[in-house]
Amino acid sequence: MTSRSETATSCHREEHRQLLFRYVLAHADDNLILAQRLSGWISRAPDLEEDIAMANIALDLLGRARMLLDYAGQLEGRDRSEDDLAMFRSEREFTNLLLVEQPNGDFAHTMVRQFLYDAYQTALWKSLCGSADATLAGIAGKAIKEARYHLRHSGTWLLRLGRGTEESHRRTQRALEGLWRFTAEMFETSETDRKLAGAGLGVEPAGLQPGWERGVEKVFCEAGLQIPNDRFARSGGRSGFHTEHLGLMLAEMQWMQRAYPGMQW
Amino acid sequence: MTYSVPRLPEEPDPDLRSKGSRRVSGWLLWEVFIRPRRGLHHVHAGSLHAPDGEIALQSARDVYTRRGEGVSLWVVPSSEITSSDAADAASLFDPTSEKPFRDATFYQVPDEVEWL
């Protein structure tokens, strides 16, 4: 016979598992969608060296997405594989940040998007290294190393673009203006976030914001770039309320599995 | 032959404008050296193009260490390397072969003596 407190604990655990599933899935989606975007640069980068660099980052992000999707599938307990989760969810079921689904634009646009995201990822995975969930902490331990390198890469470029030529400065400033409104969403704290943070499993995104702001402001200042005054923030990605870019991207990414379901590849 | 396209009868030899210029779209040519493991020397791995040292270092990491080839990197602008001239090779390196006494095998050691 189970005591009342044991039942309560297992209930509690079950609730955490479902929360953690959604949490892990959201972070998987961030990385998957950005990997898909970045891979669009392959064969199109400004130079061969940068082509290889961007492919490396995309591969890291895809690797991270796959680990997270796999874990999400386990947490959910409905036998969904990484491909089931990636290829058979609709636009409304994807919970990635709006920032990562924005089109590549020019190199400046891609690098600003990358830099904003890398700074966030660095803060996030550093915190998650301390997660009470061993699997998530393990993934974080690997992700933080990659994220630090990515941040170094995008930061290096931001400086060169911001302080390079008049044209590069103009393009980079414009990119920053186009993307800034999607940054606040990274730090919105949901009920799920709060509960998981309370249980020592996740982190409250809001807590990452001050460090992130200091970091990016320092680099923008060095790069001679102005953070836009416009305080309008657009969000909704975490609840499946996306920009129109995501649907088209998914249509392409998911096409094979939708056209030929249930096959081995 | 594979990856090589047969010459068309009308194909002229392209005039190769640059003759040994090391400058590439304002980017420099860099030489990359990798230490494969702790305890080993840095060894020349290849070269790449980069505008400055930091980007050269990052590119070296991405281009030359994608399969765990190293634990440390050096990048050096190719123009900073002073190299010996092939024409001098004989005068630089042949004389050493005249000094066999620098080699341990030059000396006969009696069979019954150990640890030499």
Add this chain to the structure above:
Amino acid sequence: MANERSFVTISVVSAQHPGRARFEALLAAEEKVEPADWMPEGYRKTLIRQIAQHAHSEVIGMQPEGNWISRAPTLKRKAILMAKVQDEAGHGLYLYSAAETLGITRDEMVRLLHEGKQKYSSIFNYPTLSWADIGCIGWLVDGAAITNQVMLTRCSFGPYARGMVRICKEESFHQRQGFQIMETLCRGSAEQREMAQDGLGRWWWPSLMMFGPHDSDSTHSDQSMAWKIKRVSNDDLRQQFVDMTVPQADYLGLTVPDPELRWNPERGHYDFGEIDWDEFWAVVRGNGPMNRERIAHKRAAWYDGAWVRKAASAYAARHTGQVG
């Protein structure tokens, strides 16, 4: 022997240069020629042309495969394909570096490619129309490339031979992943098998064309053999490839689109039909299915990136004390 004859002819032509004897001694001793060594102008030009073409092929070759990265059927396949296409960029880079030791810059080679004055392998002028084509490229195109590149590790020019050693090491997974895609398709549904057969039908002949004209029509081959740039003839390499590949197609249960293909026990080789040489020359001349698209894509990337390269140079000039 034809090789020896042409070898002797050149050595007579300009026997006066003091470096000539050393160059020939290096070749005769199977030693490598290094960039700082004296070399005949023809040797240098032949190598620049060949290495540049090889480099361009690696880089242009990223396009047909890159075409399927966004649509790869599974995340694992997506990761493998990205890594593979990235490797090809690396191969291009190593090869440009090898050519640069001969006194030409990468910029110059890129310019010649964009202006159509240097070419790349015709195989990449065919489109990838289904997922099976990604399998076919790895299996057949990388397979043919490996046949050639293994030979080139023995090339007389040091930087090219060393580049080939590195590339061959990286290639080892390319062909296998391609074959694995084909194998999975052939074990799958009728639709998948059809996809695989259609792919083989379209890629078989262009793959054989990769080895170039018959030895009897290959004007510059003798000289390249004498210089030990090339070590095996076009027809011999092609035969080697057919002998290796046909049993693999049999294993997959696919039909090679050649009614004349049969095992010849006397020769100990497969006999096979004649390549459509009209198609071959049409593609070389720029009238293949994708020639224009490939160059347009490449040029667009290069010109779109111009402001980035310029910005980095300007920054370097100002901030690292280097002259831009």
